Ligand SMILES: CC[C@H](O)CC(=O)C(=O)O
């Protein structure tokens with residue numbers, strides 16, 4: 203099959219999907235998935251704790267297996283595919299990044315809240331110095347007006363990002379909003395533009411196509427929707443849609459479909475679908491990775507998880523404020539008692 207690629211796909215199930223399985227990946231699972239993705243000719247495979255390098259903490263959730271072992275395992279079997287790592291300044295350090303590079307990571311994706319690109323300067327410039335491909339990853343993009351997004355993307359470009367991603371972390375954006383944002387990024391940046399969506403409002407595919415129509419060259423997907431919340435744009439479905447549109451990804455569709463069915467589906471405790479809580483993530487504009495934390499707090503405090511998520515959305519809580527989830531549940535429980 204043709205290895206020409208009009209769009210470069212990054213498969214994120216081994217990083218974003220880690221949120222959905224409470225960071226319980228084993229070396230054997232990662233090897234199986236990465237080998238199959240390599241055989242399907244997926245160009246980039248992201249591997250790390252769900253919250254990026256160094257994310258294994260009480261705040262974000264402890265990993266079952268050290269992520270460096272998972273990265274090494276993926277590199278050892280993924281053939282020509284490149285392993286990418288995500289790193290959030292303030293959680294993952296340059297030392298973590300160096301270690302990931304020493305075991306074979308080839309791309310660094312440096313993620314910040316959409317208004318905080320300035321904290322990515324060191325990580326991006328160091329990654330560039332280390333010879334990595336670099337991505338600036340602007341999370342929770344629905345929370346900033348277009349002009350702010352462009353300003354922050356330009357900062358990441360100036361720090362050395364080869365690509366800047368517009369990230370719909372909450373799965374809250376509508377197709378016309380994605381179009382507006384990607385168009386503005388394409389008009390104002392010299393570097394590539396990428397899009398990472400979540401499917402909480404069933405719009406990940408429509409949003410991805412809107413991004414591509416406006417010129418996004420890099421797209422994230424999660425196979426069988428194995429990502430936080432309702433997952434991301436479903437990779438194997440996206441490849442089929444793009445083939446029908448005449449857009450080449452260089453990925454073997456049959457092999458990817460088989461991987462989804464035979465390797466990924468057995469990993470899931472329940473299918474990745476739009477449950478009521480996932481829907482509320484998109485509806486209220488809440489970080490998809492908050493889902494399991496809110497569900498745990500719901501059990502502990504006896505508060506409907508939807509009420510917790512709606513309140514988090516109202517307070518505009520962002521990544522790194524996971525401790526607020528328990529605070530909100532506790533407050534709602536006290537209010538209920540008092541009434
Ligand atoms: C905590 C990092 C986050 O999961 C990154 C990401 O995939 C997103 O913001 O959607």
Ligand SMILES: [Mn+2]
Nearest residue numbers: 218371429430
């Ligand atoms: Mn994500």
